[in-house]
Amino acid sequence: MFCFQCEQTSRVDGVAGCASAKGVCGKDETTADLQDVLIHLLKGIGQYSTRLHQLGQPDNAADSFIMYGLFTTLTNVNFNRAVFMELIPEAARIRDRLRAAYEAAAAKAGQTAAQLSGPAQFQPADNLAGLLAQAQIASVRHGVEIVGEDVIGLRALILYGLKGVAAYAHHAEVLGQANEEIYAGIAHALDFLAGEPVDVAAMLDEAMALGRLNYTVMQTLDAANTGNFGAPAPTEVLTTPVAGKAILVSGHDLRDLHNILEATKDKGINVYTHGEMLPAHGYPKLHAYPHLAGNYGGAWQNQQSEFAAFPGPIVMTSNCLIEPQPSYRNRIFTAGPVGWPGIRHIKNDDYSQVVQAAQAMPGFTEAAPEKKVLVGFGHETLMGAAGAVVDAVKSGAIKHFFVIGGCDGAAPGRNYYTDFADHAPKDAMVLTLGCGKYRFNTHDFGTIGGLPRLLDVGQCNDTYSALQIALALAKTFECGVNDLPLSLIVSWFEQKAAAVLLTLLALGVRNVRLGPSLPAFLTPALLGVLVEKFGVQPITTADADISAALNRQAA
Amino acid sequence: MVVTLVTRDAARLEFPCASGQDVLGAAEAAGLYPPAMCHEGSCGMCQARVVEGAYEMGPHTESAMPAGPGGVLLCRCLPQGDVTIELPCTDAQVGRHKIPVREAEIEAMAQAGAGAVALTLRLRPDAELGLAVDFIPGQYMELTILGTETRRAYSLANLPNWEGRLDFIIRLQPGGAFSSWLGERAAVGDVLNVRGPLGHFVLDESSPRPRCLVGGGCGMAPLLSMLRHMADFQDSQPVHLIYGANREDELLPAEELDALRAALPQLGVTLSVWRPGPGWTGFSGTSADALDAYLATAAETPDIYVCGPPRMMEAVMSTAQRRGVPEAQIFAERVQS
Ligand SMILES: Cc1cc2nc3c(=O)[nH]c(=O)nc-3n(C[C@H](O)[C@H](O)[C@H](O)COP(=O)(O)OP(=O)(O)OC[C@H]3O[C@@H](n4cnc5c(N)ncnc54)[C@H](O)[C@@H]3O)c2cc1C
Ligand code: SF4
Ligand code: SF4
Ligand code: FES
Numbered sequence: 081m082f083c084f085q086c087e088q089t090s091r092v093d094g095v096a097g098c099a100s101a102k103g104v105c106g107k108d109e110t111t112a113d114l115q116d117v118l119i120h121l122l123k124g125i126g127q128y129s130t131r132l133h134q135l136g137q138p139d140n141a142a143d144s145f146i147m148y149g150l151f152t153t154l155t156n157v158n159f160n161r162a163v164f165m166e167l168i169p170e171a172a173r174i175r176d177r178l179r180a181a182y183e184a185a186a187a188k189a190g191q192t193a194a195q196l197s198g199p200a201q202f203q204p205a206d207n208l209a210g211l212l213a214q215a216q217i218a219s220v221r222h223g224v225e226i227v228g229e230d231v232i233g234l235r236a237l238i239l240y241g242l243k244g245v246a247a248y249a250h251h252a253e254v255l256g257q258a259n260e261e262i263y264a265g266i267a268h269a270l271d272f273l274a275g276e277p278v279d280v281a282a283m284l285d286e287a288m289a290l291g292r293l294n295y296t297v298m299q300t301l302d303a304a305n306t307g308n309f310g311a312p313a314p315t316e317v318l319t320t321p322v323a324g325k326a327i328l329v330s331g332h333d334l335r336d337l338h339n340i341l342e343a344t345k346d347k348g349i350n351v352y353t354h355g356e357m358l359p360a361h362g363y364p365k366l367h368a369y370p371h372l373a374g375n376y377g378g379a380w381q382n383q384q385s386e387f388a389a390f391p392g393p394i395v396m397t398s399n400c401l402i403e404p405q406p407s408y409r410n411r412i413f414t415a416g417p418v419g420w421p422g423i424r425h426i427k428n429d430d431y432s433q434v435v436q437a438a439q440a441m442p443g444f445t446e447a448a449p450e451k452k453v454l455v456g457f458g459h460e461t462l463m464g465a466a467g468a469v470v471d472a473v474k475s476g477a478i479k480h481f482f483v484i485g486g487c488d489g490a491a492p493g494r495n496y497y498t499d500f501a502d503h504a505p506k507d508a509m510v511l512t513l514g515c516g517k518y519r520f521n522t523h524d525f526g527t528i529g530g531l532p533r534l535l536d537v538g539q540c541n542d543t544y545s546a547l548q549i550a551l552a553l554a555k556t557f558e559c560g561v562n563d564l565p566l567s568l569i570v571s572w573f574e575q576k577a578a579a580v581l582l583t584l585l586a587l588g589v590r591n592v593r594l595g596p597s598l599p600a601f602l603t604p605a606l607l608g609v610l611v612e613k614f615g616v617q618p619i620t621t622a623d624a625d626i627s628a629a630l631n632r633q634a635a
Numbered sequence: 636m637v638v639t640l641v642t643r644d645a646a647r648l649e650f651p652c653a654s655g656q657d658v659l660g661a662a663e664a665a666g667l668y669p670p671a672m673c674h675e676g677s678c679g680m681c682q683a684r685v686v687e688g689a690y691e692m693g694p695h696t697e698s699a700m701p702a703g704p705g706g707v708l709l710c711r712c713l714p715q716g717d718v719t720i721e722l723p724c725t726d727a728q729v730g731r732h733k734i735p736v737r738e739a740e741i742e743a744m745a746q747a748g749a750g751a752v753a754l755t756l757r758l759r760p761d762a763e764l765g766l767a768v769d770f771i772p773g774q775y776m777e778l779t780i781l782g783t784e785t786r787r788a789y790s791l792a793n794l795p796n797w798e799g800r801l802d803f804i805i806r807l808q809p810g811g812a813f814s815s816w817l818g819e820r821a822a823v824g825d826v827l828n829v830r831g832p833l834g835h836f837v838l839d840e841s842s843p844r845p846r847c848l849v850g851g852g853c854g855m856a857p858l859l860s861m862l863r864h865m866a867d868f869q870d871s872q873p874v875h876l877i878y879g880a881n882r883e884d885e886l887l888p889a890e891e892l893d894a895l896r897a898a899l900p901q902l903g904v905t906l907s908v909w910r911p912g913p914g915w916t917g918f919s920g921t922s923a924d925a926l927d928a929y930l931a932t933a934a935e936t937p938d939i940y941v942c943g944p945p946r947m948m949e950a951v952m953s954t955a956q957r958r959g960v961p962e963a964q965i966f967a968e969r970v971q972s
Contacts, residue, residue: 090677091696104673104696110843161843162871208843209935381680384670385728391763402672405730410769410795421840422771422868433797440766440797490672490680492701597698 081112084600085240086155087573096600106403113215114164115153120218121171124199126270128178133264137185142174143263150246151417155574156400160419199274229603234283236601241290242269244579248297254335257304265293291586294579298544312362312458318374320451325443330354331397341369343431349438352376356515359538362456378518379488393437457535459545472529480508481566487573488515493596499622514540516571543580562590567629569593585614595619639719646726659709668730676711688718736830749884751806758799766799770832772860779828787813790857806853836968845873847937851922854943854970866898875903879922883908923950930958942968
């Protein structure tokens with residue numbers, strides 16, 4: 081196995097990449113290799129799908145399969161080898177179906193069908209040993225001796241960004257929002273990768289195209305979320321338990337949460353959010369369920385002790401899952417793209433076992449003294465407050481905006497983000513999104529210009545909302561986003577953050593602070609490009625970076 | 636060497652640590668599970684601070700190490716003598732192998748082949764656990780007859796569930812204390828004390844190899860639970876069951892295996908009978924003989940799960956070794972103490 085797609089990738093003795101029998105996340109060698117083979121086949125589907133899109137005969141079922149397939153390979157999503165043993169032959173069948181469809185469509189259009197090679201022709205073995213023997217050609221490092229590290233790194237940037245795009249697109253699609261641009265864009269990126277590109281300029285262009293595509297995808301996901309559940313409104317969320325039976329829902333999928341709320345209606349079971357599900361409380365139609373009781377716990381890396389102590393079943397709807405400990409193995413369930421061997425998987429939205437488990441378990445025997453956090457500052461709310469914000473900027477009450485967004489993780493270096501939020505001057509407004517917020521969202525930030533000084537914009541995909549606000553401010557002040565007193569402090573962990581970073585770069589947002597460590601797949605030369613062309617800056621210390629941000633503004 | 640972990644709320648957790656063993660491994664061996672993920676010095680989840688004692692750090696990712704004096708990763712910290720280590724979490728956040736003790740009523744007893752009883756118990760609801768029957772297929776429970784000292788281990792044959800249901804298959808040992816009680820005096824409604832789950836005889840679900848389950852005598856229950864688990868999860872891993880008995884009437888009722896075969900299409904079964912009657916057309920011999928025949932033609936060396944009385948176990952283990960099955964691929968449970 082070789083995997084270096086996430087921030088916590090092994091760097092034992094300075095060598096980057098998880099390459100032993102098991103990755104840092106717990107993904108084993110077999111699963112990692114099978115994931116590589118699956119991605120190779122998805123490229124093959126992408127090759128034919130792209131041509132079908134061009135011929136006006138898209139196969140959207142295949143395109144959704146691509147999104148789902150890519151999603152299963154994100155960090156902390158699916159660890160179940162058996163799932164990949166099924167997805168691989170399915171991918172091959174779909175690819176072959178598309179090949180036939182493409183040849184027919186080409187003939188009909190009076191063209192000769194192109195003879196595609198590479199993943200388009202790859203025949204996966206029908207047994208595990210055979211697949212593992214094939215995995216080498218599907219590895220992200222395949223061909224490094226010939227093309228060199230920079231090319232491998234750029235291909236990885238595109239692939240990992242694409243995984244993030246696919247995950248967001250899948251979330252939007254299950255809520256009924258998808259479009260040609262997204263389907264074709266994802267297929268195109270796979271087709272591009274299938275061609276084993278070596279031209280650095282072309283790859284950078286592709287990465288930027290992916291960043292723009294991700295903007296559309298986040299916009300579509302925003303439309304899906306707000307369309308189904310209403311525009312987020314400021315909402316106080318209980319972070320302490322109430323007495324009664326309980327179910328915990330983690331991950332990012334609002335549709336799954338909604339289905340669980342429906343399945344537990346009038347059953348005397350309280351539903352709690354966990355991790356990235358916290359922003360769900362801001363959506364009026366979810367908030368309206370009286371048994372959506374509160375939020376329990378914090379970011380994903382604390383789940384072992386939090387899940388062990390939770391007195392009811394747990395549902396994991398997307399990343400980030402880590403190895404379930406024995407004490408809760410039997411009461412944790414996975415849904416959608418998520419999986420772990422020996423852990424129950426919800427099929428066809430049937431939550432009856434989860435309900436049964438909640439009823440069989442004692443739940444919380446008593447309420448704890450109430451504590452709350454405030455969520456729900458999506459773009460509609462923020463636009464509504466734009467007048468007040470603009471006034472506060474003009475009066476000098478708000479001198480700077482920091483967007484501290486992205487993922488959390490276990491590495492000690494992530495204290496940087498806690499320090500950053502805590503040390504930001506009192507006349508700076510802090511916007512936050514992603515699960516990194518748990519490091520500081522219970523701290524008292526006070527108010528600024530009549531608004532809370534810390535605004536929770538939502539999940540990591542709600543970067544879209546943060547961008548709307550930035551664009552609106554830039555318009556009001558008749559300047560570019562880079563001229564605003566605004567700094568983006570991005571903490572990355574997995575591939576959705578890679579997609580968001582590409583979006584920021586594609587939109588020309590400069591001076592993004594990236595940490596806690598830089599992606600292992602970016603070589604010094606590629607980092608040089610990011611720094612020079614896009615002004616990306618690695619983090620240093622919180623205090624130094626705060627004053628640099630403020631001084632840049634003063635300069 | 637002794638390791639003392641001090642939690643943020645000042646609980647002191649003490650356990651032994653061998654030379655060359657890392658603190659996390661020693662803690663887990665002692666049934667304590669501090670937060671941890673990669674077990675290889677990379678994720679930073681197991682960070683802690685040594686406040687007293689000498690230690691060395693094995694290979695790790697530098698950025699995962701906590702800053703400051705004594706900062707360590709438990710999974711890579713090798714004590715060189717007694718050490719005291721501060722954990723950044725509370726006592727409640729350290730996972731424990733809690734072994735609940737509960738009461739259960741006999742709900743049903745039925746014959747399961749000659750000389751064996753299928754016993755079904757129903758747990759009484761528990762304040763902390765409700766009706767959850769939480770275990771990993773392959774594990775066992777200790778049953779104590781109320782008001783007596785008679786306590787015996789029996790493997791669970793069913794699956795974890797939320798209904799308080801525990802199924803066992805108990806082979807009656809002539810003259811045995813528990814066997815006599817069960818065979819002669821026990822009645823529906825009687826109450827037993829139940830302690831568990833216990834044991835480490837469980838499937839290695841991360842292994843990519845085919846599985847071969849070998850059971851004999853009273854050792855069928857855990858294997859049944861494993862197979863039911865695989866069926867329940869539509870686990871497509873190749874699996875072969877070798878089920879040995881002295882006489883064919885001691886085999887489980889055929890419906891039991893038919894149900895498994897229906898749910899697990901890839902399941903191969905060898906029924907082996909040591910002293911078969913004249914009409915027997917299946918394999919004649921011990922389960923070790925049957926395993927030998929199976930391994931002789933197996934395309935890939937399987938993981939072997941074996942459960943049964945000591946003599947059978949020894950025969951099976953030596954067959955496996957002779958056929959070159961690595962020790963790490965043999966999982967065993969003795970059902971007689
Ligand atoms: C981990 C584990 C799992 C197990 N799972 C199962 C299971 O699923 N099913 C199952 O049937 N068993 C299982 N066993 C075995 C079970 O625990 C008991 O050992 C078995 O049922 C015998 O218990 P008993 O009280 O009936 O016999 P005991 O009283 O313990 O006696 C055991 C044997 O010794 C003989 N004996 C007793 N007293 C004397 C004496 N004074 N002189 C001569 N011989 C004597 C008896 O005849 C009997 O054959 C398991 C054991 C272990 C350790
Ligand atoms: S996802 Fe991250 S931790 Fe897991 S194997 Fe890949 S790089 Fe390693
Ligand atoms: S924001 Fe990233 S790290 Fe956090 S839970 Fe979501 S996927 Fe995981
Ligand atoms: S468990 Fe990951 S560093 Fe120790």
